[in-house]
Every structure is written in C-alpha cells, then in structure tokens.
Amino acid sequence: MSQKPTRIVVVGGVAAGMSAAARARRLDERAQIIVFEKDRYVSFANCGLPYHISGDIRDREDLLVVTPDDLSRRLNLEVYTEHEVIRIDRVAKTVKVRDQRNDSVLKEHYDKLILATGATPLRPSMPGVDHPYIFTLRNIPDMDAIKAVVDAGVFSAIVVGGGYIGVEMAEALRRRGLRVDLVEQSDQIMASLDPEMSRDLAYHMESYGVHVTLGKGVREFRGEDGRVEVRLDEDDVRFADMAILAVGVRPEVKLAREAGLEIGRCGGIRVDVHMRTSDPSIYAAGDAVEVRDAITGEWTLMPLAGPANRQGRIAADHIFGRESRYRRSQGSSILKVFDMTGGGTGVSEKSLRRAGIHYRKVYVHPNGHAAYYPGTHPMHLKLLFTADSGHLLGAQAVGFDGVDKRIDVLATAIHAGMTVYDLEELELSYAPPYGSAKDPVNIAGFVAANLLRGDVTPWYAEEWPALAEQGGVLIDLRTAKEFAAWSIPGAINIPIGELRGRIDELDEYRDNGLYLYCLSGFRSYLGVRQLTQNGFKRVYNLSGGVKTFMAYHH
Amino acid sequence: MSQKPTRIVVVGGVAAGMSAAARARRLDERAQIIVFEKDRYVSFANCGLPYHISGDIRDREDLLVVTPDDLSRRLNLEVYTEHEVIRIDRVAKTVKVRDQRNDSVLKEHYDKLILATGATPLRPSMPGVDHPYIFTLRNIPDMDAIKAVVDAGVFSAIVVGGGYIGVEMAEALRRRGLRVDLVEQSDQIMASLDPEMSRDLAYHMESYGVHVTLGKGVREFRGEDGRVEVRLDEDDVRFADMAILAVGVRPEVKLAREAGLEIGRCGGIRVDVHMRTSDPSIYAAGDAVEVRDAITGEWTLMPLAGPANRQGRIAADHIFGRESRYRRSQGSSILKVFDMTGGGTGVSEKSLRRAGIHYRKVYVHPNGHAAYYPGTHPMHLKLLFTADSGHLLGAQAVGFDGVDKRIDVLATAIHAGMTVYDLEELELSYAPPYGSAKDPVNIAGFVAANLLRGDVTPWYAEEWPALAEQGGVLIDLRTAKEFAAWSIPGAINIPIGELRGRIDELDEYRDNGLYLYCLSGFRSYLGVRQLTQNGFKRVYNLSGGVKTFMAYHH
Ligand SMILES: Cc1cc2nc3c(=O)[nH]c(=O)nc-3n(C[C@H](O)[C@H](O)[C@H](O)COP(=O)(O)OP(=O)(O)OC[C@H]3O[C@@H](n4cnc5c(N)ncnc54)[C@H](O)[C@@H]3O)c2cc1C
C-alpha cells in the first residue's frame, strides 16, 4: 500500500482518453491521473454534432456528456483543457505541454502514458481549400462555426464526401432548409457497404431533395462573390453558400511519430492486443491506432466510437495488471439516412475480393416485422460466408424498420464464429410488431444454407447481361401483370403457379442455362426446385430477385 | 426416379404443419403431400388475431398469410379444410378423417405422418365457464366472435390471465374504448419474466387505464342480466359485458395419445431431435410437442410460432433424409404492451431456483440509444449467468426503445454459448439514433464481469429490509435533492462527489456491512471502488439501484 502511486498521463480527453482515465480511477483509487486536452471541451459527443446542427438535439449542453467538474469530483481526475502535449521524452518519461491560454510550457512526468489523440479531418491540399466557408466537422468549435453560418441564413451547401459524416451533414443541412449538393468521388456513398447496398440510401437522399453526384472528385475550390465555387471533374462547377469537407480522417500521430513509436502501414499507431505501443510504458487507443481486421487479418483503420471507448478501457486494464485484450475489429457500423437505416458488420464483398478470400453470398428482402402488422418494409439483406464451412464473413442491411437489430444480431453471430447453419437455428424473439416467426436472420440462413447444400445454385445480377449474351435463357416467374410492367429484356414469363403445367415448354432449353428470377428470389427458388427435380441440370436462381437486380442496374 | 412417391399426411395446417408441407414440397417434387385441417382456415396469422380486434390490422384478409389456392398452385399441396383427422392406425399406416361439411368419413394412407395439431386454450372446468360471452382466442372463428361482440358496442370486459394473449387482448379491448379489468392469479403478469421485471409492464397498462388485479384467481363465473359476473378469490366480484379467458394452452395430443405415441411429462408429444415421435413413421412439431429447455435440460412446453415453424421444417427435412436437428429451446419471447416492450431469452431466475442451478445476476438501466439524441428511455435489463465461468443463462429486458434488439443480441449470445466476458467485447453497431458507444449489452457485460472478477460485490433489493435489520448501514450516493425526495429508510446520504472527503465519517461502520446505492448502480459502483480501496472490507453495491429496488418494493 505504501508503494508510490502510479502516475498516468492521458493525451486527449474524449472517447478513448476519458474512458481510459475513468476506468483507471476505478481500478486504482491512489493513482494520479492527469488528462491533457488541447481543445476547450472534453468528453463531448462527437457523434451528436450533426444532430445539433440539424436541430434534433436542441440543447448544445446535451453534447457535453460529462463536465471536467464531474470528472474531478466523481473520479478525482486532473483534467486540463486547452493544454496541448507537444513532445514526449521517452527516456525521461515526461511530456512537454503547452498551456494555450497563456502559451506557457510545462513538463509532466508519467509512469504510463496513454495516447488518445484521435484523428484529424482530411483537408486535401488543393487550390482554394482554405476558403473561410469550407468547413470540416470534428469537434464542438467546428460545429459552432457551421451552425453559426446556417443560423445566419445561408441558402445552399455543397457537401464533399459521401461517408457517414458527409451523409449526416447533408441530411442535417437539408432539414434546415438548405439546397444541398452531395458530391462523392467514388461510385457510391457509404464506402463501408458494397455499392449495390448503398444505392437505395442514395436514392432515398434524393427523394428528400439532396442532390447526389457520384463519380466526380473535387479539383479545386474558389471563392466567388462570397460564395464557394466547387470545381469537379469533367468541368462540372457548383456554387453554394458554404461547403462541408467530409472526405475522411487521418490518425493524429504526430506526437507518437516524433517520439519514435512504431507507426503502422495505414498510418495509425501500432499497438499490441493490450493497446501497448512499441514502448511498453506508452499505450494508445481510439482513432489514433490501427487495428487488425477480424476477417482478413489485415491492418486497417476503424475510426469508430465503440472501439475507441473499449480500447481506452483495455489500456487502463493492462496498466493495472489485467489481461484484457482487444480482439480484431469487425467494423460494425450503422447510419441513419432520413427515414432509412443502412449498416454492416464484418467484411464487405469489395474487401473480400481485394483480400483474395473465397466467399459465397446471398441477398434476401424480408420484412422488418410481420407483413400483416402495420409499419413494416422489406429490407435488403446481404450475407457473405465461406464457401466450404459456411462461416459468416460479413453482413449488410439497408431498409426502414429493424435494420439495426439484424446488424447487431449478425455482429454477435460473427463474433461467435457462427455459420449460416447456426443462423437457420437461431431462436430470436417474435411478436408481430418486432419480427416474423422466421426472422430475417433465419431466412438469410436458410437461403445461404440451401446454396451450400447444393439445393439451389444462384445467379447474380452482375452476371447480366453477359449470361444472356452467352445463350442463357431468362425465365420470369412473376405474374403476367408484374411482367408487363417491367422485366429483364428477353425474359420469358411463366408465373410460378403455372410452371408445373408448362415445364414441357422449357424442354428445348434443357441444354441452355435457365436463369430464373422473380421479385425477391422466393418464387424463383420454388421454380428452381421444380425444374431441378424434373431433370433440368443448369437451372439458376437470381439471388435477391429483381430488387437486387435493380440495385445493380439502376 | 421410378420409386413410388412418398405420401405425406400432415394433420393441422397452420404454423408447424404448413411449414412442414411447404418444405417437403421443396425437397421432393414428386411426393404426395396432403394436409388436413379441421378448421375452415389454414396458414393464418394466429399472432395477429388480437391486432385485428384492436383495429391495428384493418383488413381481416391480411391474416390469411397464404391461401389454399396458392398452396395448391405454387406448392402442389392437397389441402383439405374442415377435415378432422379422428384416428391413426399405425399398423395399417392410415388416418381416418371426418369431412365436417357432410360428416362423411374417409381413410387416407400415409408413408409419413406429421402431427401438427397445435394446442387448445385451457377452459378450466368451473361453474359458469360456458357462458356465451366468455371467449377464448386461438383461431379466426374465435376472433370473429370476439370482434362481433366488440363491434356491437359493449362497454366492458374482464380478461382472465396475464400471459401474452391476456395482455394483448387487454390492450386491444382498451384501445377499442372498453373498460378493461385484467385479473391474474399469480403475483405477476408475463410469467416468462421474473416478477420484478414484469412490474413496469403492469404499471404501464394501468397508466393506459387497464385495471390490473394480481394474486386473485377466478372461482366461478355467473351470467347475470346478460352480463358476465366473475367471482374471484376473497369474494371479489366483478361484472362486465364480456370476458376473455386466456389462462394458457394445452398441447392438442388426443390423436397421438389414442394412437399410443409417447406423451411426455408436460403433456406434449415426445419427439427426438429430428421431431420424430416414438413411431418412426410419425413426426410431430409445434405447440403439440414438448421440448427440452436449453439451459436446464428439463422437458418443457414452448408454444411459440418461431419454434413451430422451424420444427415443421426440420420434420420435413428428416423425412427426406436430411440430418437437421432441433436444438433445445431457449424460449426467446417478446411482447408489446402499449408503448412498452418486454421480453426475455434463456431461463428466468425463478426457473433457475426451481432447477437448483447456481447462478449470479446483475441489473442495469442503460438507455435504448445515446441519451443526448431524442426519443430514448432507460431500459431495465437483467442478466443471469453461471457463477464460475460467467456463461450466460438468461436475459430479460423491459423498456421502450431498442428492447427487442438487445433481447435478440442476447439470444444469439446464449445460442453461441457466450460468457459475460464476451459481452464486454461485442462490437455492435453504433450511431446516436440506435445505441451507445458502450451498448447496453456491453454495459451489462462490464457490470457482470466486474462482479465475477470480484471488483464489486452486489447486494440485491430482495435482501432488504433484512440486511438493515441485521445492522447493515445503507449509504445513498445520490444528490441531496434526490435523497430528499425519497430514500431507503435509514439511509445516510453522501453524494458521490463528496465521498472521498467524507470517508472518515464511515470509519465507525467499518465492521458493519456498508450497503451502497444510487439511482441505477453506477455512482454507488464508484463508491464501492473508493471504499474497497480504502480498506473497507464489507462494501456492497445495490444492483440496479433504486430503479430495480422500486420494481421489487412497489
Ligand atoms: C461528426 C462525427 C460523427 C460521428 N459519428 C459516429 C457514429 O455515429 N458512430 C461511431 O462509431 N463513430 C462516430 N464518429 C467517430 C467517433 O467520434 C470517433 O471514433 C471517436 O470520437 C474517437 O475517439 P478518440 O478518443 O480516439 O478521438 P477523439 O474523440 O477525436 O478525441 C481525441 C482528442 O485528442 C485531442 N488531442 C489530439 N492531440 C492532442 C495533443 N497533442 N494534446 C492534447 N490533446 C490532443 C483532440 O483535441 C481530441 O479532442 C463520429 C465522429 C464525428 C466527428
């Protein structure tokens, strides 16, 4: 008990830093815990910033989750705001800190140092980017600045970047009545999802009047008559009263780099499973570190609040001799886009391809809850799994009701190392307002397991039109009325209820591939089963049906 | 291929039966599949019946999920409604069927028989129970009868039974404007939950004007002046225009019993993991069978739609040589009660006690989503787990937003055999409208793991007042204002922020037990950590705080 108390210095006082400090205090009442934060605010809700601008969160104070005073009284933390740590001396085990209020510099000793310096919004070096009406959003002052301009009554905004901050800001500004242009360099918004899954979200934004432009990058900004001029590829020029730059974040590792700590391939601080850097007295947590992807094993950046909070807790644990570990990240994320929700967990198809991992996939469109109970909508659910054992690799869902629930159930399933066969068996809670007797997750499991068992062989929207050009015969199993409204060019219509009586008509195509489809994949699955058992060898079911097809070939 | 087609006879054409028939057809195009249903309707949404009476589901047709015509055209099933199977001849492998429309009897051969006869509402034999205005609710005709009476404009109803059908009917009738009395013999509604968890649901019903009476059973019914008179214990007499009897269901096993099939201890048909009865040519599925509890291993009844649907599918699978198995049931269930949601998964504390299983528990009250984002409420979440390894045994949650999600995440975790340590690590999706950076499930994991690691020792609401009588000292760590409004009798108030400075005051109680509490258990947890590390040995934290305390000592 008379041993000298541990002296912990934390750099950065928000999600990772303050979680580490709070946990450290609970583990050791005698420790001296000092938090330096260069900004004026600590423990604020970064994730809530767009919602104060939109007006959803009316009271700015609500964003200040805990005050320095609370932290001092409850947790006996020494919190210094407007104090920037400017240098680490690893040999002397000291940090040099600049008090920004009076520009004085002080030195502080540490036994253990925790770097929770977060990340910084990217501001590509490009002409005109310093225009005073081009904003990034990371903290309270950023939010205040944007809100002041919006409150003052501007009419239009350009949001550059279709990640979650860009999308949230586009929604916020639109809901404040601005004309909003969202421009994104790649061919999709929400890069954590696969493109076909993000499509509906972009449409939905358009239906709320956000003008979404994909596939065009910003070349240059100009200031023109007090307005912002944004010059895109292909000489596309846009004007607005303000612009939001939301093109991603970069781990804030200046301090760590200067101190000679190992920086990883993705530019984040390298840490072990206990969040310890290459210097055993220094830990790092949150957006500043890089982590391993749970599926691919590759180093990656996961700048998310959940991991930041838990990593901070783990760093504190390890300082006090506990064996807590941070497992690999599976990147569960979710986004509200007006009335819709989109999210994912595990790895995307894009990433699987990039990593060269062999996988299978299915799409389904089950309702969020029982169809006969009001207020539900079909969701678009995509499941990725290993081709041999059916182990889950990733899942994505987009829709209205119950999307977040299925993402989290699937996140838990992935964490547990479950297979698609496990999903068939999951016993989820059911009453009409919440789900279906066969939950969407069960349905996805059935469909995936049917594929692996060889009961049905899928075809995919992206194989069209090639498969038709190669002689494949398209068979549409929807009603004549549905068929009349729209069908895949060249398809033959045989409503599912008539198929048994009309199998003979297909005899001439026995050696072609028969590519069946319907609206969601259910009726054509029945069709595939009928034809297969009638001796047809090459019969395929369009996974996800016309709904998924449309998400590809919009 | 020229082998004789399998002839499958299914008895009962709703959840289990029709799922089995549909799956059988997908597995074998040549099979002859005959479904006998004694009622006029097949494939209807039992679970939706209360919501048509309430008016939520406006169109009665919406309850008929699939029509016999669909089933015939799409799946080539022979569906006979108003056909009651009255006898099984296991030697001849035939069933005797009464066509109820003309009272003729026919005989049908089977290779495989599937019994999906469901369950029947209990109608205790008690005086007056046959009064024409005393209803049970199981199927469409029942619903039609109730709805006709309500539409005709009655003023009041008594619902007997506080299970989910009783609660749903009480809500439905209340929302139709009736004066509604709910009476329940035991001391709680929703027997699948523990009593303290169901309390808020009962209060909530009361706040909507449903008069809830617990702890009184019905002794007798009488018909008086066209009204129903219900005589309860303690000579409590109630009058109403109608009564709903919702006191549970009994597996419908008459056919099975007469055929000499093994009937289990709970009165359900005994089946193996493939849903096969004691006769290998006869399968059974759904409410008619008994299953093993996933945790206790005991035989039990789980009359729920999810299991029924999946069991039907498994029976069909096994008939066609597939090895699908039905694992033990974990009884995930959920209920909407006006604006609230309550649900559970795994085993309840009551059942653990009954089964003599050693367990630990925690209560937490996290918000459904980030507190700073509008529209959230604290939920009451209870976790049960093994005392040694921390394996999850059960979970219950009651609240407003996000309850169903946490139940399903925990159902998945239990299915996977996870521990509370796994819950600490779960990487769930987070954005302010959906959750918190530390999700309620993570929080429950932290608190449970802290208990098992010995960082904090809980005390429980049910130990009061005994612990105070035995000299335990109660310490309230809330603010003086909270304390002034209400406190546990005899408690000393030391707001958490002042504790460090006032530890000396507690010195005189060093040898008593110190029983700390606050509103939810968070501040008192901080207090416990401070005191423990200041050498206090007997310091305890009230699990779930005043909120859980209130749920016990209402
Ligand atoms: C608008 C917005 C919306 C978001 N929405 C979501 C969401 O919905 N879901 C989600 O999971 N995540 C979301 N995030 C991301 C989430 O906020 C971050 O992942 C999380 O805050 C990272 O925590 P951190 O502690 O690592 O970094 P930060 O929260 O950035 O904290 C780092 C702190 O360190 C300080 N600092 C840096 N260098 C120094 C120094 N040298 N000296 C002193 N102080 C220093 C910085 O000033 C900063 O305050 C959002 C972020 C933003 C900006």
Ligand SMILES: Cc1cc2nc3c(=O)[nH]c(=O)nc-3n(C[C@H](O)[C@H](O)[C@H](O)COP(=O)(O)OP(=O)(O)OC[C@H]3O[C@@H](n4cnc5c(N)ncnc54)[C@H](O)[C@@H]3O)c2cc1C
């Ligand atoms: C009002 C209500 C609300 C419910 N809400 C929920 C809920 O929210 N969540 C949930 O999980 N579960 C709920 N359930 C329970 C769910 O409906 C049942 O678990 C499920 O229907 C059981 O399916 P089954 O096929 O075994 O039985 P049933 O659906 O009852 O079907 C059995 C059928 O067999 C027929 N039959 C019986 N004997 C014979 C015979 N000899 N010959 C021919 N036919 C016969 C019967 O007429 C009946 O139609 C609810 C039930 C009701 C009544």
Ligand SMILES: CC(C)(COP(=O)(O)OP(=O)(O)OC[C@H]1O[C@@H](n2cnc3c(N)ncnc32)[C@H](O)[C@@H]1OP(=O)(O)O)[C@@H](O)C(=O)NCCC(=O)NCCS
């Ligand atoms: C709030 C903040 C200071 C962290 O505080 P914290 O005390 O670690 O975290 P929480 O308030 O979530 O509480 C979690 C702790 O309380 C305990 N707890 C919670 N409810 C409890 C209850 N009912 N009974 C007992 N203990 C409880 C948990 O066990 C955990 O303690 P542990 O880590 O020692 O196991 C830090 O997360 C922060 O600054 N957040 C704001 C910034 C942010 O996160 N931004 C990104 C998201 S917008």
Ligand SMILES: CC(C)(COP(=O)(O)OP(=O)(O)OC[C@H]1O[C@@H](n2cnc3c(N)ncnc32)[C@H](O)[C@@H]1OP(=O)(O)O)[C@@H](O)C(=O)NCCC(=O)NCCS
């Ligand atoms: C509807 C009913 C006839 C069962 O029909 P079913 O065809 O087995 O079940 P569903 O309609 O849910 O569809 C599930 C099947 O479609 C497949 N499927 C679903 N969506 C699909 C898609 N997009 N692509 C391919 N296949 C799909 C599933 O794989 C599954 O087939 P499988 O069992 O061969 O693997 C039966 O459940 C019933 O009568 N229900 C009403 C009664 C009831 O359940 N009451 C209680 C709840 S209120």
